[in-house]
Each structure stands twice: as structure tokens, then as C-alpha cells.
Amino acid sequence: MHGLIFRSTGSWYEVYVKEIQKTIPSRIVGKLKLDKENLTNPVAVGDEVEVELEDEINGLIKSVLPRKNYIARQSPKSRMQLHLIACNIDQAILITSIREPDLKAGFIDRFLLTTEPQNIPVIIVFNKWDIYTEVDRMIFLDIKNLYETIGYKVLAVSSKDQTGIAELKQCIQGKVNLLSGQSGVGKSSIINNLQPDLNLKTSQLSGYSGKGIHTTTFAEMFPVNEQTFIIDTPGIKSLSFNNLEIMDVAHNYREFFEASTSCKFGSQCTHRNEPDCAVKEKMLAGIISEVRYKNYLNVLEEIEAQNYWERNKKY
Ligand SMILES: Nc1nc2c(ncn2[C@@H]2O[C@H](COP(=O)(O)OP(=O)(O)OP(=O)(O)O)[C@@H](O)[C@H]2O)c(=O)[nH]1
Ligand SMILES: [Mg+2]
Ligand SMILES: [Zn+2]
Incomplete structure (x- = not known):
């Protein structure tokens, strides 16, 4: 059967099989693991796979179909290895904020270095518009101008008061969308706005403590409708590129x-x-x-x- 990886927790994968409209918890056959040399994980969210039922409940992933593209990061454990974040995406949405947490210098440009080699379109979204001061809003306009000049769409939103959410909703239609960004910027909160049925766990703190606690710990894909998907990801701490020349x-x-x-x-x-x-x-x-x-x-x-x-x- 043909399936789509909705979630990966290391050794177990949730594979959505359209044919039977079911999500099957699956393992990988041993051989598959050896296929790619410099990847720490052989399968990631968004991968299309061939899966067989192992018993009444569990599945076995037999193979991974060729990827259209992928987002990978240098593995925290080994410099020479890459960790796959997600595959076969149509659009990356970088969620960021000017406050809580503060915008990290160079972060947007570093993020674009993970999407640009794969020609993945990016929308840069500034969340928490509700708490921006006048000065913050001027900074936002400067940044918007800079990135729109070089060809990236930039939006201001607030998952608290719904500013810009309708526009963002339109931007994601008919696509597989990856949401990425630092911890605490409001990725899961925004997904809850885009698809209220999900009710994803978000940080319970009022505001952001700055302590770097990650509320989302695994990448996971959610259907919004038949053609639209969103991938929530854990917050990014830092981005290094020692794998690049x-x-x-x-x-x-x-x-x-x-x-x-x-x-x-x-x-x-x-x-x-x-x-x-x-x-x-x-x-x-x-x-x-x-x-x-x-x-x-x-x-x-x-x-x-x-x-x-x-x-x-x-x-
Ligand atoms: N003021 C304000 N707070 C927000 C907004 N969106 C999210 N928050 C708050 O920011 C905190 C973090 O939100 P999350 O959605 O958990 O952030 P996340 O990006 O998913 O974080 P990780 O899963 O750790 O990567 C929560 O306390 C939210 O209530 C917003 O638009 N305005
Ligand atoms: Mg989250
Ligand atoms: Zn030159």
C-alpha cells in the first residue's frame, strides 16, 4: 500500500494510508536504514512510502519513494551528518517574532539557506503583532521591505487577536506547508488558528520565559483539508552549516x-x-x-x- 508519513518519533512512524483512510503505526525493515550514508534518519514526515501490514495493527515500511525535495539540518550529534526534518514540501513558512522571543540576528538568513538550495518558496511570518510597540512595527516594515525586494512574501499576524490569520489561511491552501522557527514564536498556536479541530499543545506560560523549553518535540503533519497539509516542527535552537562549502x-x-x-x-x-x-x-x-x-x-x-x-x- 501507498502511504504518507504523518509522524516520526525515531523508530516508529505513523503512516497515513489514503486507500483505507487509516493511520498505521509502522516500523522500518532493517535494510532500509542502511540506504543513505550521511542521513541520521532514513524516513521523515512528508515521505511517501510503500507499507505492508505486519499484523492487524502494525505496518512495515518497505521502501521510500523518490523525494521531490527535503529540509535537513546538520545533526547535533555529528557534524558530517544531516538530520531530515521533512520531505516533499510545497512551501516553508518561517514563523518569527520581534518580541518574546527577540528576533535573533541572522536567523532569517540562515533559515533561507536551508530552503534556497531546494528552491522551496518561503513566507516569512511575524507573529505576536498584538504586543509590538510602534518602534517594533517600524522595524517590521523595514524587514518586510528588505525581504519582499528579494522575492519573499512577508506577513504580520497575531494568533491572539487573529490579525493576518485569514490571509495566511489563503496562502496555505492546496499545499504541503512546513512551519518552522525558534521555540516559543507561536508555531503551534498558529496551527490551532488555521485548523481549530487540532487543539495542539502550546506553551502554557503567559508570554515567553526565554528558557528555551520546547513544547513541540516531534515534527508532525496535519491535514487541513484534502489538498492542504501543515507540518508542525519543534523549535530551532540554532542553525549551523558546516556541511556547506x-x-x-x-x-x-x-x-x-x-x-x-x-x-x-x-x-x-x-x-x-x-x-x-x-x-x-x-x-x-x-x-x-x-x-x-x-x-x-x-x-x-x-x-x-x-x-x-x-x-x-x-x-
Ligand atoms: N501575545 C501573543 N502571544 C502569543 C501569540 N502566539 C502565541 N503566543 C504565546 O507564545 C507562547 C508559545 O506558543 P507556542 O505556540 O507553544 O510556540 P511554538 O513555536 O509552537 O513553540 P515550540 O513548540 O517550543 O517550538 C504561548 O504562551 C502562546 O500563548 C500571539 O500572537 N501573541
Ligand atoms: Mg510548538
Ligand atoms: Zn562578487
Whole structure:
């Protein structure tokens, strides 16, 4: 039977089988686990699989169908390994906030480095609009302007007073939507707005304690209607990219890549100290965002420091 992974908790998977309109708790056959070398988990939410009934209740996942795309993160346990978050998604929705928790510098740009290589469209959503001050709202408009200029949709919402929720509801229709973001930004609260029947667990605290407690602990896919799905994910602590090369980063800052056709070294330019670099020129002219450029340099520095450490560790 053909199934869709709705939930994965490590060794057990909930597989939704449309044919019988049922969710079957399933295991993986041993062989499948060895298939991919650098992945810590062979199957993730959103994967399409072939499943067979093992007994009256449980299923056995026989194979994973080819993926359209996937979102992966560097495994916290091993730098060289990738942890699959979700597969076959149509759109990623990055939930963020200016307050409770504070917007983390560079976080949006780092997140975009996980979606851009796979050409996954992203909507950036600022939640908790109800608690923003006048200054916060001006900051929001600046950020909206920056990201809309380079081609990402930006929305302001509040799951408390429903601001912007109707628009967000329209944006998710007919798609498999991944919701991602730091812990406490209100991902589960927003999903409860989009699909009130779910009644997902959210943090009980009034506001955000800043202690980094994660209320959602596993990624899980929920149907909104026949064609629309939402994937809730646990909060992201930090995003590192030691699995990437310098050029991977350069090529996945979309406006940098576009401008690089005018760099002397073209798509080989890292936009740092090279002569006649169009990205640097545009940044100095205020066309490319200086903040994005600085975040870019930070990611490159991190990767280089890590590479240096790796090289010297061997001797
Ligand atoms: N003021 C205000 N608070 C909100 C809003 N949305 C969510 N919250 C609160 O923020 C806290 C965290 O909400 P959750 O939905 O649990 O956040 P989450 O992103 O799912 O968190 P993790 O599952 O830990 O990643 C809760 O106390 C919510 O009540 C909002 O629009 N305005
Ligand atoms: Mg949650
Ligand atoms: Zn350049």
C-alpha cells in the first residue's frame, strides 16, 4: 500500500494510508536504514512510502519513494551528518517574532539557506503583532521591505487577536506547508488558528520565559483539508552549516547570485576581497542589504573556522 508519513518519533512512524483512510503505526525493515550514508534518519514526515501490514495493527515500511525535495539540518550529534526534518514540501513558512522571543540576528538568513538550495518558496511570518510597540512595527516594515525586494512574501499576524490569520489561511491552501522557527514564536498556536479541530499543545506560560523549553518535540503533519497539509516542527535552537562549502552559501543568497554575473570572477566570486565585485559595490550603494551581507560573512567565517579546526585536528 501507498502511504504518507504523518509522524516520526525515531523508530516508529505513523503512516497515513489514503486507500483505507487509516493511520498505521509502522516500523522500518532493517535494510532500509542502511540506504543513505550521511542521513541520521532514513524516513521523515512528508515521505511517501510503500507499507505492508505486519499484523492487524502494525505496518512495515518497505521502501521510500523518490523525494521531490527535503529540509535537513546538520545533526547535533555529528557534524558530517544531516538530520531530515521533512520531505516533499510545497512551501516553508518561517514563523518569527520581534518580541518574546527577540528576533535573533541572522536567523532569517540562515533559515533561507536551508530552503534556497531546494528552491522551496518561503513566507516569512511575524507573529505576536498584538504586543509590538510602534518602534517594533517600524522595524517590521523595514524587514518586510528588505525581504519582499528579494522575492519573499512577508506577513504580520497575531494568533491572539487573529490579525493576518485569514490571509495566511489563503496562502496555505492546496499545499504541503512546513512551519518552522525558534521555540516559543507561536508555531503551534498558529496551527490551532488555521485548523481549530487540532487543539495542539502550546506553551502554557503567559508570554515567553526565554528558557528555551520546547513544547513541540516531534515534527508532525496535519491535514487541513484534502489538498492542504501543515507540518508542525519543534523549535530551532540554532542553525549551523558546516556541511556547506563557501560557494554553496554564495550561490544560495539569491540576490548575491544574481549580481554575481557582473562580478569579475562571476559565480566563483566569494564577494569578500575580490576586485570588481558587483555584490560589494551594490552593498556599498545601498542596493544590497548591509545586514544580509554581514550575516553572509558570519556564516562564511563559521565554516572556515570549522574547516581549519578539522584540518589541524588530524596532525
Ligand atoms: N501575545 C501573543 N502571544 C502569543 C501569540 N502566539 C502565541 N503566543 C504565546 O507564545 C507562547 C508559545 O506558543 P507556542 O505556540 O507553544 O510556540 P511554538 O513555536 O509552537 O513553540 P515550540 O513548540 O517550543 O517550538 C504561548 O504562551 C502562546 O500563548 C500571539 O500572537 N501573541
Ligand atoms: Mg510548538
Ligand atoms: Zn562578487
